[in-house]
Amino acid sequence: MNSYQRFCFKIMGERLKKKRGNYLVLRNNLMRARITVPFEAYLASAYVTSFLVGIIAAALIGVFSYLLRIPEMITYKGTLPDFFVGLSDYRLIFGTVAAVVLSLLIFGGMTYVIFLVYPSIHAGERRRNIDATLPYAINYITAMSTAGITPAEVFKLLAESPIYGESSVEARYIVREIEIFGKDLTDAIRVVSGLTPSDRMKEFLQGAVAAISAGTNLTDYYRNKAAQYTIENRQQQKLFLETLGLIAESYVTALVAGTLFLIILQSIMSIISGEVSPMFLFIVIYLIVPFGSIMFVILISSMTPEV
Numbered sequence: 001m002n003s004y005q006r007f008c009f010k011i012m013g014e015r016l017k018k019k020r021g022n023y024l025v026l027r028n029n030l031m032r033a034r035i036t037v038p039f040e041a042y043l044a045s046a047y048v049t050s051f052l053v054g055i056i057a058a059a060l061i062g063v064f065s066y067l068l069r070i071p072e073m074i075t076y077k078g079t080l081p082d083f084f085v086g087l088s089d090y091r092l093i094f095g096t097v098a099a100v101v102l103s104l105l106i107f108g109g110m111t112y113v114i115f116l117v118y119p120s121i122h123a124g125e126r127r128r129n130i131d132a133t134l135p136y137a138i139n140y141i142t143a144m145s146t147a148g149i150t151p152a153e154v155f156k157l158l159a160e161s162p163i164y165g166e167s168s169v170e171a172r173y174i175v176r177e178i179e180i181f182g183k184d185l186t187d188a189i190r191v192v193s194g195l196t197p198s199d200r201m202k203e204f205l206q207g208a209v210a211a212i213s214a215g216t217n218l219t220d221y222y223r224n225k226a227a228q229y230t231i232e233n234r235q236q237q238k239l240f241l242e243t244l245g246l247i248a249e250s251y252v253t254a255l256v257a258g259t260l261f262l263i264i265l266q267s268i269m270s271i272i273s274g275e276v277s278p279m280f281l282f283i284v285i286y287l288i289v290p291f292g293s294i295m296f297v298i299l300i301s302s303m304t305p306e307v
Helices: 003-032 039-067 082-146 151-159 166-179 185-195 199-214 218-273 279-303
Strands: none
Touching: 003 039, 003 082, 039 082, 082 151, 082 166, 082 199, 082 218, 151 166, 151 185, 166 185, 185 199, 199 218, 218 279
């Protein structure tokens, strides 16, 4: 916890302790993401940061709106009650106040939502990394177990091997439960299996507990799981390539051929009607195409498995 988070905790931390039950999902996501910040400090940072961002954005937009007299540029051609007509002389002030309030709500609210969503996004990234590195980590565990190393020492060696990514991090937490909290291996594995974001890792750890409790050969269990997850990874890669081809076809159809068709159609309609209205072209060129491309990039990024 850094100095800023401690500052936020001093401001709101004590009051947020009473709201722990209202944020069960956030607390679980923080643990799955392995964000080592206390829940109260994280939520206090979310509140304080949202307020500061909203205030700064509202101040900047308010000054910008007032100096450029943007509210006076807005005209309404319909009929209004006499009360609103009388207030038209003060539309610069009322418009600036409205811009400030809306900016405070929008930017502050967006910042708060980002704080709430970030742990789940980070947990999802960890899940993808664990699923990708788990077969190789289990192969490493199998080699160590074949050499006669004890299960607890095997997880310790895995925790000291950063090449296995987030799988090593999960093993590090198993070692922490054993060496710091004094738990035995099965209890430590149960704790970590309940907090890991990966269903694969959870299944593997629970199977390891069952194998230890039953006294079966752990080396054979590790070897079978490594083969199983390797085959599943190959199947997922094949499915991803097929899905990627479908997304590429959709992109070409929707954002390349589709936008060209709209531009040509708008140009022909303008020639026929004799009215030039470039607003539709501006929307297609500067909004639909770039934002559509960004959405496809985000979609592909979220689906791409770790390598």
